[in-house]
Amino acid sequence: MAKVPVQFTLNGAEKAEFIDSGTTLLNALRDKIGDTSPKGGCHQGTCGACSVIIDGELRLSCLTLAETCNGAAITTTSGLSEGGVLHPLQRAFLDAFATQCGFCTSGMIMAAKVLLDHTPNPSRDEVVEALSGNICRCTGYEPIIQAVLTAARSNSQNAA
Amino acid sequence: MALALQTFSTVKDANAALKAAGTRYLGGGTLVVRAANEGDVSVSSLIRSTEPALSAITVSGGKVRIGASVTMAAIARHPDLASLAHAARAVGGPAIRNMATVGGNLFAPAPYGDFTVALLALDATVNIDDGELPIETFLAKRESNHAIITAVGFTFPADGFRFLKVSRIKPKGVSVLSIAAVLEQAPDGTVSSARIALGCMADRPMRATAAEKALLGRTLTSDGIAPTLAAAGDGTSPVTDPIASAWYRNEVLPVHLGRLLLG
Ligand SMILES: Cc1cc2nc3c(=O)[nH]c(=O)nc-3n(C[C@H](O)[C@H](O)[C@H](O)COP(=O)(O)OP(=O)(O)OC[C@H]3O[C@@H](n4cnc5c(N)ncnc54)[C@H](O)[C@@H]3O)c2cc1C
Ligand code: FES
Ligand code: FES
Numbered sequence: 001m002a003k004v005p006v007q008f009t010l011n012g013a014e015k016a017e018f019i020d021s022g023t024t025l026l027n028a029l030r031d032k033i034g035d036t037s038p039k040g041g042c043h044q045g046t047c048g049a050c051s052v053i054i055d056g057e058l059r060l061s062c063l064t065l066a067e068t069c070n071g072a073a074i075t076t077t078s079g080l081s082e083g084g085v086l087h088p089l090q091r092a093f094l095d096a097f098a099t100q101c102g103f104c105t106s107g108m109i110m111a112a113k114v115l116l117d118h119t120p121n122p123s124r125d126e127v128v129e130a131l132s133g134n135i136c137r138c139t140g141y142e143p144i145i146q147a148v149l150t151a152a153r154s155n156s157q158n159a160a
Numbered sequence: 161m162a163l164a165l166q167t168f169s170t171v172k173d174a175n176a177a178l179k180a181a182g183t184r185y186l187g188g189g190t191l192v193v194r195a196a197n198e199g200d201v202s203v204s205s206l207i208r209s210t211e212p213a214l215s216a217i218t219v220s221g222g223k224v225r226i227g228a229s230v231t232m233a234a235i236a237r238h239p240d241l242a243s244l245a246h247a248a249r250a251v252g253g254p255a256i257r258n259m260a261t262v263g264g265n266l267f268a269p270a271p272y273g274d275f276t277v278a279l280l281a282l283d284a285t286v287n288i289d290d291g292e293l294p295i296e297t298f299l300a301k302r303e304s305n306h307a308i309i310t311a312v313g314f315t316f317p318a319d320g321f322r323f324l325k326v327s328r329i330k331p332k333g334v335s336v337l338s339i340a341a342v343l344e345q346a347p348d349g350t351v352s353s354a355r356i357a358l359g360c361m362a363d364r365p366m367r368a369t370a371a372e373k374a375l376l377g378r379t380l381t382s383d384g385i386a387p388t389l390a391a392a393g394d395g396t397s398p399v400t401d402p403i404a405s406a407w408y409r410n411e412v413l414p415v416h417l418g419r420l421l422l423g
Binding site for chain 1: 163164165167186188189196253255256259331332
């Protein structure tokens, strides 16, 4: 089958690739571009491990065709740290023991980032709602919720 | 996976491409790409159109038109559609709502199709490139539909739109059932018109016509709605799935309909 070109920015850097038409964004990111931070858990839209941010919105990369992202700005968890310094969400997840096996973590952080981008001081219910499409088999969720609330607090302290 | 995507700037050209065998329209992809990931090989080519009207919402003089590519998230945050927001928010989690379109929801089999339940109660029309159909006509024969849905349209009731989704997992769970109702009341409080739509009580959203009839002329009190609740299960044939059995859905339908009507 003929290859098709895709071009988008990934964590601020221009990316251009030739892919098989119909390739999911998840497979294009992991297998072609080499960003393995989005995880393939179910490929069915149910686990959230593949979550990425496309033009500011949380999306499931397993159900998104890469070709539909031409010209888009894509953010993944691998783009969050700056100069070796972890993003406040990453720091809070580590400190709160909100990551165990780590398979869900990158998707959780994407969902949490979109929330904090729009709602810097969320309530606990807002955090639960924001993470409701993401499944974790290890932590029992409570440490994750606490980590997001902690990251929100540390953000607002930094801003103050 | 041999799946190809073809993108067209107009609905007309996309409709022409959809005539070929093995093609399917791509909305948000939450069902169709999911099926491909699961190994569905009946589709070899996905077609989509990027015509701007497909993504537009217009509200004027109580008339609403929602383009087929509009997502649940876009409906939920639209200032003029606030009374519909909870029906749009009933669909999936945040990422699904950023992808799931109105057009795709019209085709979603039970236990999905929550937003379509709302559209059925609102007596929406389903628009295609060269015409429109009442939503009930569309739903009855949606398998044989090969044309791109361009939009849905309806008249916003001044008030009286009610919606409820019952799920086991909060805040985001698949429906045990969903119910939408549009009620008008006379000055004395009796119901003068009623449209009640049910989700998961058949393989696709359906009207509860016996329950609607039983509500006319009655007040919204526990005594007033008793005949309606008794008729709620008329004509239903609910799905049995991992969420609930058909028996269970029929058992709890009157309870939730009662809560919706009295709430
Ligand atoms: C994890 C998960 C949770 C979900 N939860 C819910 C839920 O709670 N409630 C609910 O209602 N649904 C739910 N869904 C199902 C689905 O996401 C929604 O029903 C959604 O609205 C489908 O829209 P789509 O744009 O993604 O459809 P697609 O997958 O793009 O399309 C679905 C079907 O509709 C056809 N189609 C789409 N648009 C058009 C058009 N404009 N013209 C002609 N044909 C068209 C396609 O060809 C295809 O056959 C869930 C799905 C997942 C994966
Ligand atoms: S891999 Fe995409 S939601 Fe599970
Ligand atoms: S840390 Fe293992 S799935 Fe969440």
